[in-house]
Amino acid sequence: MKKIVFVMLVLFAATTISAQTRKMNIQKSVITWTGKKVTGEHVGTITIKEGALIFKNGKVVGGSFVADMTTLNNIDQSGKDKLKLEGHLKSSDFFNVEAFNTSLLVFKSIAEKEKNHYAVTADLTIKGITNPVKFDLMTKENSAVAKLTVDRTKYGIQYGSGSFFDDLGDRTIYDNFELNVDLKF
Template sequence: MKNLKSIALALVVVFATATASAQTKKVDATASTINWVGKKVTGQHNGTVNLKAGTLIFKGDKLAGGTFTVDMTSLTATDLTGEYQGKLNGHLKSEDFFGTEKFPTATLVFKTIATKSKTLYTVTADLTIKDKTNPVTFDITVNGNTATTAFNVDRTKYDIKYGSGSFFDNLGDKAISNEFELAVALKF
């Protein structure tokens, strides 16, 4: 009986230590960047969108979780200026694309994390855009107080079908790629 109590106490101490070692680090939204690239038959556009809030969770020095909220109302093209930039920004924020008036934020929540090396992880996360949630998988590199990743998102999975050759015929040189690219640099 004494040994059973000792074992139980040891398990409680181990569990408490493991739980206590989880550390949540707040991401600095103003020092972090999200760049996007959207391609079409005749070229591409690129720009930025701002991180509203985010956290990364570590157990010891290993990445164990993450949650992020993106301010979709901050979506802007950086390859254009003036009237053309205003028109593209307005169209991207319209119901044809991200509908930012009705859906002002997007979220990303890490679900599974596999360690590939000391600083490299493969993450599967739930990405929610326009109240539609789908899994995305990407590699993320964590070095000190920074983390970087790049991955593609299929916009049609989030009911963003404008100009998609998968849904509309005879688009010709007006067709827009179903996928857009994201490059993320986080500071925490």
């Protein structure tokens, strides 16, 4: 019995030791968002506050990221228009950054599709509301990329949504927005 317990402890220790947490280089990692409306789109960035991918035997087995919502930035406009849009996105109409200054993504399950290409299911928390999201993650040496499509209405963001308001016409903002995540570690 002692031998079995000892062997199990050695196997557990070997398994634990082989996992490697690789922290994000937050100065080089970035999230680029795209929000679309009937008359066009806007693009911007959000800074990653902290994050890491967990590897085991060279494969991704976990990960989590915290986005600093106070850094929400619009990059397709300048001057007053840029400031106006950023202020509106940070307001309670959208992300309510004063009350919810971070968003969180936590990996829940990962399936390898092919070498360095994974199907990920994660919990995404925005404005204190958590919903599952699915996306593909591709890794390469010291980097990883992913593209997520998020339905903002699942997080209580209904402003300008044609799903909730009639007669918006060309002021309709689409429910889905895209996040292109470029991670460096």
